[in-house]
Each structure stands twice: as structure tokens, then as C-alpha cells.
Amino acid sequence: MASHPLEIAAKALSLELEGLDLSGRLAVVASLEGKSVFTTSLGIEDQVITAAIATGRHDIEVSTLETGRLFNETVALIDKTEETYGILIRRFHPEQDDIDAYAAKYGLNGFYDSVEARHACCGVRKLKPLARALEGASFWITGLRRGQSGNRAETPFAEADLERGMIKVNPLADWSNEVMAAHVAAENIPVNPLHKRGYPSIGCEPCTRAIKPGEPERAGRWWWENDEKRECGLHVAEAASAIPQSPLPASSIAR
Numbered sequence: 001m002a003s004h005p006l007e008i009a010a011k012a013l014s015l016e017l018e019g020l021d022l023s024g025r026l027a028v029v030a031s032l033e034g035k036s037v038f039t040t041s042l043g044i045e046d047q048v049i050t051a052a053i054a055t056g057r058h059d060i061e062v063s064t065l066e067t068g069r070l071f072n073e074t075v076a077l078i079d080k081t082e083e084t085y086g087i088l089i090r091r092f093h094p095e096q097d098d099i100d101a102y103a104a105k106y107g108l109n110g111f112y113d114s115v116e117a118r119h120a121c122c123g124v125r126k127l128k129p130l131a132r133a134l135e136g137a138s139f140w141i142t143g144l145r146r147g148q149s150g151n152r153a154e155t156p157f158a159e160a161d162l163e164r165g166m167i168k169v170n171p172l173a174d175w176s177n178e179v180m181a182a183h184v185a186a187e188n189i190p191v192n193p194l195h196k197r198g199y200p201s202i203g204c205e206p207c208t209r210a211i212k213p214g215e216p217e218r219a220g221r222w223w224w225e226n227d228e229k230r231e232c233g234l235h236v237a238e239a240a241s242a243i244p245q246s247p248l249p250a251s252s253i254a255r
């Protein structure tokens with residue numbers, strides 16, 4: 001049961017967003033007091049949200065984590081998306097000192113050797129840059145969908161991220177693959193060419209493979225690990241505990 005003010009505010013916001021379309025959901029969040037940041041991985045869901053932010057001119061910052069290990073196709077799509085919509089996508093990179101320290105301890109590709117080493121790499125290349133991308137934000141918009149994996153089956157439209165001290169908004173939570181594909185075609189939204197080559201979920205190049213027919217969408221991510229709930233830590237609450245929190249204005253909580 002919700003008891004923290006942030007949880008109460010998130011629950012109310014989730015109910016408010018439920019009956020709206022995507023642009024309506026984004027408009028509501030953008031109208032709230034406090035900065036809204038959308039972090040895009042350039043996946044198909046994220047392209048749908050970026051297009052909606054740009055065409056609706058919603059006051060939402062668009063950022064991406066340039067890990068240094070992305071596919072060339074993904075990097076090219078950042079530029080193409082900026083050109084298509086006339087927007088700026090803020091790029092957040094890992095610190096070179098952190099990469100050097102990681103390589104000295106685990107080896108540059110040490111993430112294949114253990115879950116600990118993999119989490120350490122995601123920490124350096126994703127979580128620390130994410131903390132910078134979300135600095136000062138009250139609302140963090142993501143492309144999470146319930147259909148992406150069993151782990152995400154209960155994704156609400158808005159949820160409290162107590163570790164980061166903000167509300168996470170998932171405006172595509174109830175979208176199916178079919179609805180998304182039809183929307184992308186109708187709106188002519190640029191997407192990563194890798195999707196057509198069997199990559200429904202695309203992360204860093206060394207940690208993503210194509211999936212076989214019938215496999216779950218995220219089966220190609222960190223495929224060598226056995227944990228069914230494997231994630232990079234971006235959307236796992238405990239992973240944020242070491243990250244500086246951002247204050248949420250009281251007026252945002254009350255809305």
C-alpha cells in the first residue's frame with residue numbers, strides 16, 4: 001500500500017494517465033512542476049516517445065547514454081532522429097577514468113566473466129551517466145512496456161523511484177508490439193535497422209544478440225547469463241542507491 005508521499009503522488013498520476021493517449025500523457029507530465037527528462041536508448045519504443053515529444057513540442061528534455069559500446073547503427077540513429085525532428089538529444093558519456101579503472105580490474109570485456117563484472121561495467125557506462133542525465137529531474141520518462149518481459153508485466157504508468165527521489169513515468173506501459181508497429185509505420189518514425197535483423201531489444205553491441213523466432217523480446221540481452229530477470233540496473237530500484245538524489249518539489253507531489 002502506498003504510504004510515502006512520492007508513492008501516493010505516483011499512484012494518482014498513474015490513474016490520471018491511464019485514460020489518455022501518448023501525447024496526452026506526455027502533456028500532463030510536462031505540465032507538472034519540476035523538470036522532466038526522457039532517456040532514450042533509441043529502441044523502437046523510445047523512438048515513438050521521442051517523436052511524440054518533438055511533434056507535440058512537449059517541454060521534456062531528451063537524453064541518451066552513449067556508452068561507448070553502442071552499435072554503429074544506434075549511434076547513426078541519434079543523428080538521424082535529431083535531423084528528422086529538429087531536436088537536440090543530450091549525450092551522456094562515461095568518464096574515461098572509470099573506464100580505465102574498470103579495464104584494469106576486469107579487462108575491457110570482463111563483463112562476460114561474471115555477473116559482478118557485468119554490473120560493474122553497466123555501472124560505469126550506464127548508471128553513472130544516467131545519474132548525470134537525471135540531475136535535477138522530478139520526472140523520468142521511460143519506454144518500458146508490460147509486454148517486454150515477465151519482469152516488466154506489472155509496469156504502471158507512473159511509479160515512485162524512492163532511491164532517486166523522483167517519479168518514473170512509463171507512457172507506453174499498455175502498448176502492444178502490434179500497436180507500436182502500426183504507429184511507427186503510420187507516422188514514418190525512423191527506427192534502428194537492426195530491428196529487422198532480429199534484434200527487438202538493442203543495447204550495447206557486445207551484450208546484444210539477435211533472437212530466434214519464439215524467444216522473448218529481451219532474450220538477446222546478456223544472453224550468457226541465466227538470470228531470467230537480468231537488467232542493466234537502469235530500471236532496478238536497488239541499483240540507484242549509490243546515485244545522488246534529486247529533490248521533487250512539494251507542488252509536484254501534491255498534484
Ligand code: SF4
Nearest residue numbers: 111121122125204207
Ligand atoms: S551492456 Fe555490456 S558493454 Fe554495455 S555497459 Fe553493460 S556490460 Fe558494459
